[in-house]
Amino acid sequence: MTLTRILGAAALTLGLALPALAQDKTKVGFIYVGPVGDGGWTYEHDQGRLAVEEHFGDQVETVFRESVPEGADAERAITQMALQGADLIFTTSFGFMDATMAVAQKFPDVKFEHATGFKTADNVSVYSARFYEGRAIQGHIAGKMTESNIIGYIASFPIPEVIRGINAAYIHARKVNPEVEFKVIWAYTWFDPPKEADAATALIDQGADVILQHTDSTAPQAAAEKAGDVITFGQASDMAEYKPTPRVSSIIDNWAPYYIARTQAVIDGTWESTETWDGIAPGMVEIGEITDAVPADVREEALAMIEAIAAGEYHPFTGPLNKQDGTPWLADGEVADDATLLGMDFFVEGLTAEIPN
Amino acid sequence: MLTLERRPQPSRTWSAVAPVLAVVITMIAGGAMFAALGQDPVEAIRTIFWEPLFGEFASYYRPQLLVKAAPLILIAIGLALGFRANIWNIGAEGQYIIGALTGAGVGLAFYPAESMLIFPLMVLAGALGGWAWAMIPGLLKVRFGTNEILVSLMLVYVAEQLLAKMALGLLRNPEGRGFPGSRNLRDYPSAHNAELFANTGIHWGVVAALIAVIFAYILLTRHVLGFHIRLAGQAPRAARFAGVAPARLTLICLGLSGALAGLAGLFEVAGPAGQVSIDFNVGYGFTAIIVAFLGRLHPVGILLAGLLMALTYIGGETAESNLGLPAAAIQMFQGMLLFFLLAVDMLTHFRLRWKTAEVA
Numbered sequence: 088m089t090l091t092r093i094l095g096a097a098a099l100t101l102g103l104a105l106p107a108l109a110q111d112k113t114k115v116g117f118i119y120v121g122p123v124g125d126g127g128w129t130y131e132h133d134q135g136r137l138a139v140e141e142h143f144g145d146q147v148e149t150v151f152r153e154s155v156p157e158g159a160d161a162e163r164a165i166t167q168m169a170l171q172g173a174d175l176i177f178t179t180s181f182g183f184m185d186a187t188m189a190v191a192q193k194f195p196d197v198k199f200e201h202a203t204g205f206k207t208a209d210n211v212s213v214y215s216a217r218f219y220e221g222r223a224i225q226g227h228i229a230g231k232m233t234e235s236n237i238i239g240y241i242a243s244f245p246i247p248e249v250i251r252g253i254n255a256a257y258i259h260a261r262k263v264n265p266e267v268e269f270k271v272i273w274a275y276t277w278f279d280p281p282k283e284a285d286a287a288t289a290l291i292d293q294g295a296d297v298i299l300q301h302t303d304s305t306a307p308q309a310a311a312e313k314a315g316d317v318i319t320f321g322q323a324s325d326m327a328e329y330k331p332t333p334r335v336s337s338i339i340d341n342w343a344p345y346y347i348a349r350t351q352a353v354i355d356g357t358w359e360s361t362e363t364w365d366g367i368a369p370g371m372v373e374i375g376e377i378t379d380a381v382p383a384d385v386r387e388e389a390l391a392m393i394e395a396i397a398a399g400e401y402h403p404f405t406g407p408l409n410k411q412d413g414t415p416w417l418a419d420g421e422v423a424d425d426a427t428l429l430g431m432d433f434f435v436e437g438l439t440a441e442i443p444n
Numbered sequence: 445m446l447t448l449e450r451r452p453q454p455s456r457t458w459s460a461v462a463p464v465l466a467v468v469i470t471m472i473a474g475g476a477m478f479a480a481l482g483q484d485p486v487e488a489i490r491t492i493f494w495e496p497l498f499g500e501f502a503s504y505y506r507p508q509l510l511v512k513a514a515p516l517i518l519i520a521i522g523l524a525l526g527f528r529a530n531i532w533n534i535g536a537e538g539q540y541i542i543g544a545l546t547g548a549g550v551g552l553a554f555y556p557a558e559s560m561l562i563f564p565l566m567v568l569a570g571a572l573g574g575w576a577w578a579m580i581p582g583l584l585k586v587r588f589g590t591n592e593i594l595v596s597l598m599l600v601y602v603a604e605q606l607l608a609k610m611a612l613g614l615l616r617n618p619e620g621r622g623f624p625g626s627r628n629l630r631d632y633p634s635a636h637n638a639e640l641f642a643n644t645g646i647h648w649g650v651v652a653a654l655i656a657v658i659f660a661y662i663l664l665t666r667h668v669l670g671f672h673i674r675l676a677g678q679a680p681r682a683a684r685f686a687g688v689a690p691a692r693l694t695l696i697c698l699g700l701s702g703a704l705a706g707l708a709g710l711f712e713v714a715g716p717a718g719q720v721s722i723d724f725n726v727g728y729g730f731t732a733i734i735v736a737f738l739g740r741l742h743p744v745g746i747l748l749a750g751l752l753m754a755l756t757y758i759g760g761e762t763a764e765s766n767l768g769l770p771a772a773a774i775q776m777f778q779g780m781l782l783f784f785l786l787a788v789d790m791l792t793h794f795r796l797r798w799k800t801a802e803v804a
Binding site for chain 1: 501504508512608609612613621623624628630712715716717718719721722723724726758761762764765766768770771772
């Protein structure tokens with residue numbers, strides 16, 4: 088049997104099955120970049136998958152592949168899932184973008200959802216969370232709490248999402264502490280515990296007493312705990328096992344409501360290609376418990392900021408803001424537009440680190 | 445008691461039987477591991493070895509085996525030539541990256557011009573890039589007596605940095621909204637290593653791998669260079685008397701393996717991967733070392749070993765998504781294969797003997 092014939096058969100079965108979907112199990116697939124036990128990014132996506140299973144029970148079957156390399160292998164992994172009858176596939180890393188697009192073209196009847204990318208098609212949606220809202224809170228707490236005035240930042244790849252996070256954290260740290268300095272290490276990985284631990288240790292050696300991370304493992308938390316007197320924030324997941332210190336708060340990605348809604352749309356036959364970018368307000372970004380290690384007044388301020396962001400009263404990128412080279416970006420009171428934020432490839436004024444290129 | 449006794453000659457029978465036996469033992473031990481994970485061991489083993497070849501979607505998986513095996517075979521063939529002559533190129537991963545960079549770089553330099561000549565030029569550039577990267581440890585060894593294992597290995601990390609630099613800088617897609625990574629060569633017909641048969645994914649790299657197997661076979665069995673390679677490995681002193689120049693042989697072997705690794709990189713970047721990205725390389729250069737030894741450093745053996753390795757990858761992936769096996773279990777399974785191969789391999793050089801303890 089050729090692929091085209093399989094595809095034809097698949098399309099036919101799907102077409103015939105559509106009116107009678109109620110009896111048919113909907114199959115939802117997930118492609119993960121890290122292991123489900125990473126305790127961060129992939130862990131939370133898998134929590135979303137489990138929530139889908141729980142919500143729909145027998146109506147839905149889920150499958151997943153973990154630790155899929157971003158490259159040629161991703162395309163095969165996604166194809167495999169589509170061949171095995173998945174109706175909806177979530178590909179949960181930026182690097183899966185082109186592979187998702189390629190497979191989506193071959194399987195027009197399967198719906199695809201790509202996290203953090205920007206390419207869409209009739210059967211490909213994109214979704215991401217406004218993590219920068221959470222970064223603003225972290226920046227505020229970090230700026231208030233640092234004593235050495237040096238904040239270490241473990242960055243992954245120099246893509247807009249990561250750059251946005253560094254900017255958001257820096258703007259809010261500087262606002263409360265003009266002396267603050269950010270040291271950035273580019274780890275070029277999403278998940279590599281030894282590398283992340285090395286980066287954290289290097290930053291601590293350079294005097295950082297706050298570590299922010301955009302990588303997915305808890306290794307930096309462990310390194311901070313070992314060093315003592317260093318605070319950290321849970322990334323993508325609560326990382327609650329490091330409470331109350333070093334982890335003093337966290338950004339939690341809550342994908343479950345989105346995954347459930349999109350699965351429901353496929354079941355109902357109402358699925359459409361969309362671009363979703365949700366933040367604190369709809370609950371896609373959650374701020375984990377701010378522990379007692381944070382002074383009460385700082386906590387109050389942080390909670391107030393969360394509320395203001397959720398209510399839409401405050402946008403973390405509000406002028407006046409200049410770019411790193413001093414050119415004006417946002418005038419007083421002006422708010423950044425989404426297009427600029429989505430393609431952000433510059434640091435704001437005051438950051439001394441460089442974006443590699 | 446049981447003792448090991450060195451054989452006067454390596455056993456030919458065991459040399460041939462060892463890989464097969466290793467696979468069988470791996471199946472048993474792996475099955476036990478899967479059972480311990482709460483899976484049906486027979487079903488798991490069947491999924492890994494049977495499903496891609498004869499299962500429901502075999503028509504998709506079979507050509508994918510060739511696609512996955514092609515870079516492994518291409519690189520392993522080159523490495524094996526050197527290994528036979530005791531020249532240890534451990535840095536094929538770096539040569540693979542550089543080949544991809546130079547090849548893709550040439551293609552992207554012509555964008556958006558269309559010409560039949562662009563792809564052949566890219567192939568040439570890929571081979572040259574890999575060759576040049578392998579010449580660094582080669583020349584250092586010949587000129588200063590450095591160790592090619594260390595130099596070639598360390599150059600892998602240099603190559604990775606270069607790759608990141610290129611994906612973020614020179615080769616970055618100007619229309620990529622600031623994201624790292626080059627243009628996708630799929631969207632550039634003249635530079636795309638497109639599939640040769642519709643819906644199979646089979647690309648020029650597969651053809652190149654098969655040609656490399658044939659060439660290596662002829663080289664080793666019929667050509668004087670092949671004789672020199674074998675001689676240098678088996679009897680270095682005799683080789684010198686036979687007129688083999690060690691420096692020349694070092695450069696030839698490193699150069700050949702570098703060029704083949706570079707070719708593999710080019711075919712991969714212009715085909716299945718499509719673009720230069722920060723994490724383009726996934727370890728083919730290192731896995732190829734395993735393939736070379738699994739294949740007994742023999743071209744036909746390498747062909748089979750490459751296919752077997754590809755089968756464990758693709759079958760493993762199938763088992764992951766069908767049975768929900770963790771990715772780590774599949775890696776363990778592949779590790780077992782190697783472990784048992786080395787263990788069984790001992791029987792080629794040693795034999796087991798029962799010795800009754802002498803009474804004092």
